[in-house]
Amino acid sequence: MSEKELIKGNYAVVEAAIDAGCRFYAGYPITPQNEIPEYMSHMMPEAGGTFIQAESELISINLVFGAAAAGARAMTTSSSPGISLMQEGLSYMAGCELPAVIVNVMRGGPGLGNIQPSQADYFQAVKPGHGDYHMITLAPHNLNEMYDYTFGAFDLADRYRNPVIILADGLLGQLMENIELDRTKKPELLNAPKPWALTGARGRHGQRILSLLMQPGVLEKHNFKLKEKWDLITKNEQKFELTNMDSNPDYLIVAFGTVARVAKGTIQKASADGIKVGLFRPITLWPYPSEALKEAAKNVKKVFVFEMSLGQMVEDVKLALGDASKIEFYGRPGGGVPAAGELYEFIKKRVK
Amino acid sequence: MVVNATGCMEVTTTIFPFSTWKVPFLHNAFENAAATISGVEGAYQSLKKQGKIAENIKFVAFGGDGGTYDIGLQSLSGAMERGHDMMYVCYNNQAYMNTGVQRSSATPRGAHTTTAPAGKVIAGKQQQAKDLTEIMAAHRIPYVAQTIVGNWPDATKKFEKAFSIPGPKFVNIYTPCIPGWGYDSTSTVKMSKMAAETCMWPCYEVENGKYKITYNPGANKKPVTEFLKTQVRFKHLLKDEAVIAEIQKATDDKWNWLLMMEAATNKA
Numbered sequence: 001m002s003e004k005e006l007i008k009g010n011y012a013v014v015e016a017a018i019d020a021g022c023r024f025y026a027g028y029p030i031t032p033q034n035e036i037p038e039y040m041s042h043m044m045p046e047a048g049g050t051f052i053q054a055e056s057e058l059i060s061i062n063l064v065f066g067a068a069a070a071g072a073r074a075m076t077t078s079s080s081p082g083i084s085l086m087q088e089g090l091s092y093m094a095g096c097e098l099p100a101v102i103v104n105v106m107r108g109g110p111g112l113g114n115i116q117p118s119q120a121d122y123f124q125a126v127k128p129g130h131g132d133y134h135m136i137t138l139a140p141h142n143l144n145e146m147y148d149y150t151f152g153a154f155d156l157a158d159r160y161r162n163p164v165i166i167l168a169d170g171l172l173g174q175l176m177e178n179i180e181l182d183r184t185k186k187p188e189l190l191n192a193p194k195p196w197a198l199t200g201a202r203g204r205h206g207q208r209i210l211s212l213l214m215q216p217g218v219l220e221k222h223n224f225k226l227k228e229k230w231d232l233i234t235k236n237e238q239k240f241e242l243t244n245m246d247s248n249p250d251y252l253i254v255a256f257g258t259v260a261r262v263a264k265g266t267i268q269k270a271s272a273d274g275i276k277v278g279l280f281r282p283i284t285l286w287p288y289p290s291e292a293l294k295e296a297a298k299n300v301k302k303v304f305v306f307e308m309s310l311g312q313m314v315e316d317v318k319l320a321l322g323d324a325s326k327i328e329f330y331g332r333p334g335g336g337v338p339a340a341g342e343l344y345e346f347i348k349k350r351v352k
Numbered sequence: 353m354v355v356n357a358t359g360c361m362e363v364t365t366t367i368f369p370f371s372t373w374k375v376p377f378l379h380n381a382f383e384n385a386a387a388t389i390s391g392v393e394g395a396y397q398s399l400k401k402q403g404k405i406a407e408n409i410k411f412v413a414f415g416g417d418g419g420t421y422d423i424g425l426q427s428l429s430g431a432m433e434r435g436h437d438m439m440y441v442c443y444n445n446q447a448y449m450n451t452g453v454q455r456s457s458a459t460p461r462g463a464h465t466t467t468a469p470a471g472k473v474i475a476g477k478q479q480q481a482k483d484l485t486e487i488m489a490a491h492r493i494p495y496v497a498q499t500i501v502g503n504w505p506d507a508t509k510k511f512e513k514a515f516s517i518p519g520p521k522f523v524n525i526y527t528p529c530i531p532g533w534g535y536d537s538t539s540t541v542k543m544s545k546m547a548a549e550t551c552m553w554p555c556y557e558v559e560n561g562k563y564k565i566t567y568n569p570g571a572n573k574k575p576v577t578e579f580l581k582t583q584v585r586f587k588h589l590l591k592d593e594a595v596i597a598e599i600q601k602a603t604d605d606k607w608n609w610l611l612m613m614e615a616a617t618n619k620a
Contacts, residue, residue: 029451041467053467055422
């Protein structure tokens, strides 16, 4: 049974986590994601779970590290500067193969920046911190997806024993809209056994979880093992959405999250003027749906890449296409959100 | 030279491109004010040794209770232990007010915050506030003090004294927050005075290990309910006699402990 609800994006994240069986949450105040820990502090005690307000984001991610090692479905959330403080923990969790869901409600940077929406943490999510590792990165572009992707992220994390990032932004976090909540959906792996978890040593040797592999060759082997997993994720989990591709468009927009939402308006404006534009929206930013993008861009004259940054995903677009000659980039850094007409003006100047 | 962690003071005094400070101002994230001022002070000491700078410069760092009690405690402790010539001022309104009233480790027992809400299952914050002033005193630095914004002579005296002493200093100043606490906007002075009169926030200092209570209400010491009943954040508590008794006992214990410390450290 599905129900319609007028809800704020940050609240949708909480509803999804609770519905997915997450019963451990740790967080720390930072705008524009404060509604998540606030709502969690209400919801977790009601759901019989644990809510902890940490004393920093470094502590949040390591509380989640501990909870995940104990076998719990665990989550933390933050916004850009706070995610920077979590980089160490994220690398450790990837190295230790621990599942968790991390939501980044991105804001303008660098530094303290501002509290406007941004997509400037793309690199930080898809080309993350120290050591060779990857995190599955999902980019919602409406509030239904804030719910759906957060819900699904817990199964993804458990399936691959890997951190999963929801890369949202201040607009998606603060926006309110009507969404359909499918409360009948059940998480697939909620009760799946976690034989690796630290659940005691009675009748067996004490298990260990660590990422320090000092002997020469051992860490190298571990990295190759991780690579097999990441190759499998790359094969199985690429997701994207195509818009207006049936019209055999002459031009293609590539955008994710909020910008993809704006770009749908741009397509309508262009269409009214007889300019056929399609949209390729990567849903998984890692693994990046490169082959699908190459296919979508095959017959277009130009590929417009729009981001709320100085250009980060555009690098992956270039890698996917193997040829930058068709690519035109337009970005709004530091909290700027482009309007549909603004993107259309950019296109119009380059198509005639 | 001022270094300011993220917070209401930073936001309201340095709206880009302006600054209300008549001295150089440097901002860094929540957890970094004490480390950053240590770096500036270290550079100053180096320049001084090289003969490149002659003036005497005072260094002061400001942080709210979230940035000081919680995320900034490690860098504050490090700066105090290394002994930089600096003053750290915690302006303490007992929660993360700038981000929307989330609990901090300075939030008192029972207070409602947006992440320690007073609901049916849990009635506000379950833990006592951390005693940061005593943690700082345990660093055996030359000067540690607690004061309130509502007692101007007490506050200025302490800041002047702190500035006159070389080495690391720490001042914890109680600064009521109108939206975060929920009281009439004309009562900020009254709120902080009430905290001192109930001994929920004693005004005292620790100078080279010697305790001195700078405001003693004596026989006029008020019950904690006089303070609690004035604010929305404690409204749900007033019928809960057990929690009120617990808060009264914790307040009395700390106050008696301070009286004992004052007597013990000032023996002839």
